[in-house]
Amino acid sequence: GAVVSQHPSRVICKSGTSVKIECRSLDFQATTMFWYRQFPKQSLMLMATSNEGSKATYEQGVEKDKFLINHASLTLSTLTVTSAHPEDSSFYICSASTGGAAGANVLTFGAGSRLTVL
Amino acid sequence: LAKTTQPISMDSYEGQEVNITCSHNNIATNDYITWYQQFPSQGPRFIIQGYKTKVTNEVASLFIPADRKSSTLSLPRVSLSDTAVYYCLVGPHFGNEKLTFGTGTRLTIIP
Numbered sequence: 001g002a003v004v005s006q007h008p009s010r011v012i013c014k015s016g017t018s019v020k021i022e023c024r025s026l027d028f029q030a031t032t033m034f035w036y037r038q039f040p041k042q043s044l045m046l047m048a049t050s051n052e053g054s055k056a057t058y059e060q061g062v063e064k065d066k067f068l069i070n071h072a073s074l075t076l077s078t079l080t081v082t083s084a085h086p087e088d089s090s091f092y093i094c095s096a097s098t099g100g101a102a103g104a105n106v107l108t109f110g111a112g113s114r115l116t117v118l
Numbered sequence: 119l120a121k122t123t124q125p126i127s128m129d130s131y132e133g134q135e136v137n138i139t140c141s142h143n144n145i146a147t148n149d150y151i152t153w154y155q156q157f158p159s160q161g162p163r164f165i166i167q168g169y170k171t172k173v174t175n176e177v178a179s180l181f182i183p184a185d186r187k188s189s190t191l192s193l194p195r196v197s198l199s200d201t202a203v204y205y206c207l208v209g210p211h212f213g214n215e216k217l218t219f220g221t222g223t224r225l226t227i228i229p
Contacts, residue, residue, distance in 0.1 A: 034216060043205070044162070044219040063205070093161045097215075106152055107207075107217065109161030 002028050002098040006110025013084055014118055021113045022051045023094030029074035030096035034107070035067075038091040050077040050094075084117045091115075122206045122220040136193045138223050140206030143187045151182060151189045154205045156222070162205060166191070177201045193225075201227045 003026040013019050023033055031052045036044040042097040048069055049057040056069035066088075081088055093112040097105040123141040132134045142151070150169050153164035166173055168180040168189070179192040193200055206224040211213055 036219075043221050046216060046218050049216050086167075091159065095161070103213075106164045106167055107154070107162070109154075109163070112159065112161045114159065 002026075002096075004094065004096055004107045004108045004110040005093060006094055006113055006115055010114045010116075012116045012118065015085050016083055017085055018053050018080055019115060021092055021094075021115075023077045023083075025075045025096050025108075027094075028098055030077075031074060031114075033071060033094055033096045035069065035077075035079050036093045036095065038093060038112075044093060045085045047079075049104070052077075055104040071105075081115065084115070086117045089115055089117045122208055124204075124206055124220060124223045126221060127224040127226070129228055130196055133195055136196050136200070136225060138191045138193075138206075138225065139188055139202055140191070140208075140220075141188045142206070142208045145186050145208055146210070148210050149186075149208050150210070151180065151186075152207045152209075153178070153180065153191045155205045155209065156205065159199050165204075171199050196225075196227050198227050200229060201225060 005024045005026050007022045011019055033050040035047045037047050038044045046059050047062045050069045050071040052071045054073055058064045071077040091112050091114050095107040095109040098108050130175045152167040153165040155165050156162040166178045168182050170182050173180040181190040203222040203224050205219050207217050207218045
């Protein structure tokens, strides 16, 4: 089946530094990937839609200058958290659409990246 | 995008059948219903998808009534490893349509 690889799985950084998270589709091409953020005991919150070769589409309330998304190829999207602060500490998850048996696409998710900002 | 409503939490004993219902009153004609499972500190995992009537795979069944305003995920003979959060998503699922998650149902299996 389709696999989405996300790296790193865990990262700890100092406040003010930037962190890059990679999301790769291993056995399929993904023109679009999605980035979610999840706080403890809460649901996934869609942050942005990453489009290959064009600018990402951000959800309302998500700072595009803080969460930089680059989708330079059909198999790789990156999320860079710039000038990270403790409130950015969260679980970040990427996903991509793949074909489903029922005829519609389903989402394949990466394993997630836990960011801790000290 | 159709909004979904699920119970926040459910408990069940091992070996029981568990049914989790999701309400989606404003589902559109081209919307599909998909369920995902999420364990702590992991990304969600696809369980099952359907459009109408009943769908069954090796891990679950999905029941969708004729009006499609709700759906029920059925997990047969649950075990402790089924303790997870279950999300019901409704959307066109065509191409690269974005999907938003509802609250999900936190299922706890009791030994």
